[in-house]
Amino acid sequence: MNAEVITIGNEILSGRIVDSNSAFIGARLSGIGIPLAWITSVGDDRDRIAQAFEQAMARADVVLVTGGLGPTHDDMTKHVFAELFGRKLVLNEEVLERVRERFAHRGIEMPSSNVDQAMVPEGVEALENQWGTAPGLHLEEAGKHVFLLPGVPREMKGLLEQCVLPILERAGFGRPxxxxxxxxxxxxxxxxxxxxxxxxxxxxxxxxxxxxxxxxxxxxxxxxxxxxxxxxxxxxxxxxxxxxxxxxxxGDQTIEAVVGEMLMAKSWRMAVAESCTGGLIASRITDVPGSSNYFERGIVAYSNRAKVALLGVPEDLIAAQGAVSAPVAEAMAEGVRVRSNVDISLSVTGIAGPAGGTEEKPVGLVFMGVSTAEKTFSKKFQFGNERWVNKQRTAQAGLDLVRRALVEPAAQGGGI
CATH class of the missing domain: 3.30.70.2860 (Alpha-Beta Plaits)
Structure with a gap:
């Protein structure tokens, strides 16, 4: 048992829009035990649409088609479908009335072109579209199920959830x-x-x-x-x-949420001092609801002067070691912990790029520090040459360093 999705529209092939429908459909079908085996994209061309239909019907048990159900000249999916299956298009009064009511609700006279959306192939089930004017269509043929759905993601998702999946489940498709x-x-x-x-x-x-x-x-x-x-x-x-x-x-746990849970379990509070990440770590921590219970503050000490003034990093240490160094990372971590009166702190200092590196300290070099009342330590990382990527990876690695520091030594095989 398998399924195929056909997406129709020149805008998909030209890259003007991204096909998000197939990913959504694949995830929902997978959830009821129907694997999505093929995804086919075709432009607004009658012959190619017909060829895609024929190919899908030959190899798939469930075929879902999105796009081409609108009222304009390039919306030809339903017409190709009707020709291919030898079914006349007939006016569905119930669909037409729903379309009229939708326009009337908005205080707009229904254009005559929308009457075409109420034309349904004979013997095909019309699926009520509560989110737009084009109904979905369903045909069961020789034990196979074909669905025509609007290409607008909101409408497609609504019809998939409310109509398509229940039909397939009632038909006995899928296994757990x-x-x-x-x-x-x-x-x-x-x-x-x-x-x-x-x-x-x-x-x-x-x-x-x-x-x-x-x-x-x-x-x-x-x-x-x-x-x-x-x-x-x-x-x-x-x-x-x-x-x-x-x-x-x-599951869908993020590392910032995991760190937050660990801090809550210990009744600890945390602070961060950031240089090359520019506040990204604090932002990720505070993306988690309830983070005010354990996050005290974040300091962006980007310049050397800020590191001295806000964190108490000795000027002579920066002069001797450089701002991107293990001793400075440790001094930043200890400085923000003491000034914030928290249980644990994290610091990051590095060269995000793409410029600013040297042979001794290349772009992507980052030092991170963690400080608690018991100890302060640092770790060196070497990332790549892309600034945005380096910032993301630095934030992740920094949060992971805190996670490891919060784990009991016995649980992490001897600690960091």
Whole structure:
């Protein structure tokens, strides 16, 4: 059992709009156990649309088409569909009345061109569109289901959720399919693969690398939901064991939310002193609802003068070591912790780029400091040459450094 999505419109092929519909449809179909096997995009051309229909009907059990249902000359999806299946277009009075009411509600006279949207192929079910004027269409043919949906994402999503998915579920499509994500940072995709390559059921595991880490996505489908859940948990437990300290969260958890939970559990408060990230770390921390319970303040000490005045970093230390150095990172961390009267602090100082690097201190060099009442330490990182990327990765690595510092030594195999 599988599905295909056909997106129609010159605007997609020309890059004027991004096809977000296919991703949404794929996620929703996957949720009910129907894998999306193909995505086809075609322009506003009758012959190519017909060819896409024929190809999809030959290989897919469920075909969802988006776009081309509007009232203008280039909206030809329904007409090609009717010709291909040998069905006349007939006026659906119920659809026409809904379209008229929609225009009347807005105080606008319905253009005559909108009458075409009430023309429905014979024997095809019209799906009520509560979000626009073009109805969705549904045909069951030889055990296969074809859906024509508007291309406007809001309308497509509404029809998919309210009409398409219930129809497919009632038809008995799909088997229980469950998914779970484990989130890692500070380790490359290839290094993770080396740790996990001989796992049983590797086909169930997807590696999804991103800017700040690699997500491990488990997908399991079966006939009995309890068994599927058990298989996912068995695999997740093995991954947790093998990935160890690089695993920071599960599901849609962010590292800033995880750090916040850990601070709350200890009843600790935190402060940050940022240079090269320009307040990004404080911004991410405060993106989490309730962060005022544990976040005291963030200081952007971008210049050397600010580091001295706001954090108490000795001028002679900067002169001797340079602003981008381990001793200065530690002094920044300790300075913001003491001045803020908090339990733990983080500092970052580096060369974000693309200019400003030297042979001794290249672009992408970052030092981070963490300070508590017991100890202050720093760690060196070397990122790349892109300024925005370096800022994002620095923020992630800094939050991960705090996460590791908050973990009990026994739980992280001897500490940092």
């Amino acid at each position: 399919i469950l998914q779970h994500t484990l989130r890692t940072t500070g380790i490359s995709e290839s290094a993770l693969y080396e740790r996990l390559r001989n796992l049983p059921d590797m086909a169930c595991l997807a590696f999804l690398p991103g800017l700040t880490g690699v997500d491990l996505h488990i997908t399991v489908q079966g006939d009995e939901e309890t068994a599927v859940r058990g298989q996912i948990e068995t695999m997740a437990a093995e991954i947790r064991e093998r990935v160890g300290e690089f695993l920071y969260g599960e």
